[in-house]
Amino acid sequence: MTNTITDTGRDGRHEALRERLVQALQDFVPDAAVHALAEATATWAETCIRVTYRETEVDEDAADAAAYDRVVARLAGGETELVPWQVHKRISAGESPVRVWREQRGLTQTELAARAGLNQGDISNIESGKRGAQFTTMVKIARALDIDLDDLAPPNDQD
Secondary structure (H helix, E strand, O other): OOOOOOOOOOOHHHHHHHHHHHHHHOOOOOHHHHHHHHHHHHHHHHHHHHHHHHHHHHHHHHHHHHHHHHHHHHHHOOOOOOOOHHHHHHHHOOOOHHHHHHHHOOOOHHHHHHHHOOOHHHHHHHHHOOOOOOHHHHHHHHHHHOOOHHHHOOOHHHO
């Protein structure tokens, strides 16, 4: 994560904050102390921002490490395939999960239909959205594609 605070601790935000503090403090603090108090307050605020950025970076690093560990555990547990990025991207964009997975497997509609015990027209109608599929049909398709039934579900925002 990159932030706009420079290594020297001075940037436009710091100076703008210090100037706003000077304006706000002028009515309440003796003139001799206004600039020193404004500088100290701006430095304190900047330190809080830096600590927050560092905590966020640590949290993000921990989340990345945990995600990596989960993938390694899945692979160690015998899972041999993770969802390829292209498949995820296409399904998230609204394409038919059946079509995307069929093409990922290098199958034609006719080949998938034969593996699933269906006819090619059923596959075509499901992929085009002309007809919804019964649960048992989706189970057959998932088995024919060698994927989990969950992989054929549309993204959450398309339910």
